Amino acid sequence: MSRKRDAGPPSTGPGEKDVLAGFLDYLRAAVVAKAEGVPGDLARAPGVPSGTNLLGLVKHLTQVERHWLLGHHVADWKATFHPAPEDTTASILAAYRETIAEANDEIASWDDLAAKGPRRGSRRWTLAHLIEETARHAGHADILRELIDGATGR
Numbered sequence: 392m393s394r395k396r397d398a399g400p401p402s403t404g405p406g407e408k409d410v411l412a413g414f415l416d417y418l419r420a421a422v423v424a425k426a427e428g429v430p431g432d433l434a435r436a437p438g439v440p441s442g443t444n445l446l447g448l449v450k451h452l453t454q455v456e457r458h459w460l461l462g463h464h465v466a467d468w469k470a471t472f473h474p475a476p477e478d479t480t481a482s483i484l485a486a487y488r489e490t491i492a493e494a495n496d497e498i499a500s501w502d503d504l505a506a507k508g509p510r511r512g513s514r515r516w517t518l519a520h521l522i523e524e525t526a527r528h529a530g531h532a533d534i535l536r537e538l539i540d541g542a543t544g545r
Contacts, residue, residue, distance in 0.1 A: 400414075407504060418525040419487075419525060422448065422449060423487065435447070435474050438534070446483050449484060454471040456491065460498070
């Protein structure tokens with residue numbers, strides 16, 4: 392059982408986009424940290440009656456970023472929470488990291504956060520929504536990881 396202290400808020404640049412992107416990256420790293428090192432059978436095991444599991448959360452967040460920042464269509468949001476039989480912890484984390492890199496390239500190209508976002512609302516709204524969505528699921532991942540092996544913190 393690992394009981395680490397949580398990392399404090401991230402250091403970011405001075406601009407609004409720097410702050411928003413910095414907090415999003417901080418939360419993304421928290422999600423990855425919760426899934427890393429967990430054996431596949433435990434990472435995909437439901438931790439609560441709804442069936443929520445660590446790999447499903449990461450897979451879902453990958454699709455969230457692809458949808459909101461990269462323009463991918465998601466036909467069935469519920470399905471994004473379910474890893475396929477061939478999915479592994481490594482493959483799901485690799486897909487998430489690859490998506491994050493692509494998403495960060497998109498965000499870096501933005502010079503006006505008031506401009507229309509890739510889906511709806513402004514770019515500012517899109518970043519705030521991704522922070523909210525990622526934070527919510529990072530909290531779920533915290534609980535699931537503690538239920539799996541008692542690990543807490545980052």
